[in-house]
Amino acid sequence: MNFIVISPYYPENFQPFTIELAKKGINVLGIGQEPYEQLGPDLQGALTEYFRVENLEDIDEVKRAVAFLFYKHGPIDRIESHNEYWLENDAVLREQFHIFGAKPNHLRKTKFKSKMKKYFAEAGVPVVPGQVIKTEKDITRSLKKIGLPLIAKPDNGVGAAATYKLTSQADVEHFIDQWDRETVYFFEKFVNSSEICTYDGLVDRNGKIVFETTFDYHYTPLELLESQKDNAYYILKTIDPKLQAYGRAIVKAFGMRERFFHIEFFREGDDYIAIEYNNRPAGGFTVDVYNFAHSIDLYRDYASIVAGEEVAKRTFEPQYCLAITRRDTTQYVHSEEDLRSRYAGQLKMEKRMPCAFAALQGDTIYILTTDNRTELEEMIAYISQTHS
Secondary structure, eight states, X not given: OEEEEESSSSSGGGHHHHHHHXXXXXXXXXXXXXXXXXXXXXXXHHOSEEEEOSOTTOHHHHHHHHHHHHHHHOOOOEEXXXXXXXXXXXXXXXXXXXXXXXXXXXXXXXXXXXXXXXXXXXXTOOOOOEEEESSHHHHHHHHHHTOSSEEEEESSOOTTTTOEEEOSHHHHHHHHHHOXXXXXXXXXXXXXXXXXXXXXXXXXXXXXXXXXXXXEESSOHHHHHHHOOOOEEEEOSSOOHHHHHHHHHHHHHHTOOSOEEEEEEEEETTEEEEEEEESSOOSTTHHHHHHHHHTOOHXXXXXXXHTTOOOOOXXXXXXXEEEEEEOTTSOBSSOHHHHHHHTTTTEEEEEEOOHHHHHHHOSEEEEEEESOHHHHHHHHHHHHOBOO
């Protein structure tokens, strides 16, 4: 089997995907921008060949790289990056070279928020009313049909980027002033809930769920964007059966295969409202957070399903696992040394955040585990406490 990894070097924490594929005897080929010398011995040892391009964003250059590797190694069986930034290019390459996996037409239902909503509704999962915004007349119609308050998001967008909360006519006028008229927006009814949770997991080549979990955001992505809070989220030990049922129905409706998924919901009382389906694992170091919470290795599990094998049995009870960041510019009550000493037995990972994520999420991330919900809350309070 020939497997092309797009951008095997970056992000650094995704390098184990390449390494574990190679351990399964899969012929792993890399295409990236970094010089070969920069990859390091582990990554170099896992790659049968590495093709360096000048610009990964130049799809024609990347197509030529794939064509060369096809000519040299034979038909390509998989192309994958697991990275939101390259999802569309990955799909274009799969279609061009007739490779298994998500093609551009598959991504349309995960690319546009307006289309996601239709699939959520088909799955029987609660959603709020929304409308596509292409003209100022559409804005007027949505105000009459849905009413304020509204959330305005790019219909094709990631996370909370370029998002507006519209609670008054002044907010609407501000949005109109800022809007470039080229970006298609999606207006939907504002949900008055500060609780956002997820249903995340991995499906095999037949679409069967082989891993599932859930985590809660301590702050919503919109709060992070507006207030520069420290990012914090945590894996829960159990999944609410209602959330699990909704999540499984959504996964079935979207029909993806051999992929990670990351689905976000508002929690509203004892029910949930679907927000967004992401055709990838959650960002940053979240795969590592999954692993520490469940005492598993999803890098290896992904390689197993690609190789057509069963994933490793789950032999440990899940724990709470907290991922929390700190900002270099914030003065905290407790030093890094205090943090490391207090949680010496529970601190599983400490990493600098990639520059691309640091501005929104924070500069250093700490990943900790605990069996106790009370201690989890204490960890958040202790690590994030600042001088007032």
